[in-house]
Amino acid sequence: MRDLARLPKAHLHLHFTGSLSVGSLGDLARERGIRVPATLLDGDPLRVPATQRGWFRFQRLYDAARACVRSEADMRRIVDEAAAADAAEGSVRLELQVDPTSYAPFVGGITPAVEIVLDAAKAASAAHGLEVAVVVAASRIRHPMDARTLARLAARYAGEGPGEVVGFGLSNDERSGRTDTFARAFRIARDAGLAAVPHGGELLGPDHVSVLLDELQPDRLGHGVRSAEDPAVLADIVGRGIALEVCPASNVGLGVYPDLAAVPLRALVEAGAEVALGADDPLLFGSRLVDQYEAARSVHGFSDAELAGLARSSIRASRASVGSKATMLAGVDSWLAAPA
Structure with missing residues (x-):
């Protein structure tokens, strides 16, 4: 079998604070004198039921980690470490998702927060030999006007290269808020050329996926796994032509499926969907991107050719330039052509 850490791949579903390693979170907490829940530092993957109570526990832990990020230096460290970790696993493109609202109070506002992340992404791209772009995300639990503000901010920095904003997302519990009230924010983003990449189809089923498709017109769907429940x-x-950012470890961690074998990865691929594997929040779910590919191999029986197909899908679904995609896809072909 070929080394999956050498397979060129794009990572399209990774959250900013959730990308932290346990060690880095511990460092930040000690530097700030903050006591964080032991669950965040024990290295065990989070397991909660797919209920409101389960989500509340997950969100409380994520918020506790986010509370340790309190300076420009902290933010730059997160971007650099995320890029380094992804590069070590064969990522040639990382589209890191961030909601700047939580970090704004420590750096002078949402605009400086976005600019810090973009500048750090450009520097990390050069330092680690991959392309790091950014997805700005709004939250379902805040007012839709907040989403419009973030969409306009994201539009100011729209592009396709390292250190530029390539997409606009919508995160948090998809059972919260009304999807249609965020449609205007997504129109603002699309008009600026940004990819529409809302979360959905994980905690709610195919009925909500249909609402997302009609109201937000996504280019990619964060998760989308439960669309497998309705063939139509x-x-x-x-x-x-909507790509799915499938994050098996987080699907299990959030109780959507009992184990990795139950995640309908093969069903999605065999139906013709473009699937880009993602790690979502390695800090909480205990596995990074290459682990998702390893699960596709060992749990779902994907051959090296099929794993190369997943990597190609991730690259095609990215917002990299045409030239960059061609180079990345050629790298996948070379990986597959090499002796096992």
């Missing part, structure tokens, strides 16, 4: 909805996704 999945066919609609395939027909519209």
Whole structure:
């Protein structure tokens, strides 16, 4: 079997604070004199039920980690370490998702927060030999006007290269808020050329996926795994050319599926969906990107050719330039052509 850490791949679903290693979070907590829950530092993957209570526990832990990020230096450290970790696993493109609102109070506002992340992404790209771009995300638990503000801010920095904003997302519990109220924010983002990449189809089923498709017109769907429950909805996704950012470890961690074998990865691929594997929040779920590919191999029986297909899908679904995609795809071909 070929080394999956050498397979060129794009990482399209990684959250800013959730990308932290346990060691780095411990360092930040000690530097700030903050006591964080032991669960964040024990190295064990989080397991919660797929209920409101389960989500509350997950969100409380994420917020506790985020509370340790209190300076420009902390933010730059997160970007650099995320890039270094991804590069070591064969990522050639990372589109890191960040909601600047939480970090704004420590750096002078949401605009400086975004600019710090973009500048750090450009520096990390040069330092670690991959392309690091940014997805600005709004939260479902805040007012839709907040999402519009973030969409306009994201539009100011729109591009496709390292250190530029390539997409606009919508995160947090998809059972919260009304999806249609965020449609205007996504129109602002699309008009600026940004990819629409909302979360959905994980905690809610295919009925909500259909709402997302109609109201927000996504280019990619964060998760989307439960579209497999309705062949018509999945066919609609395939027909519209919408890629799915599938994060098996977090699906299990959040109780959506009992184990990795239950994640419908092969069903999605065999239906013709473009699937880009993602790690979501390694800090909480205990595994990074290459672990998702390893699970596809060992749990779902994907051959090296099929794993190369997943890598190609991730690259095609990215917002990298045409030239960059060609180079990345050639790298996948070289990996597959090499002796096992």
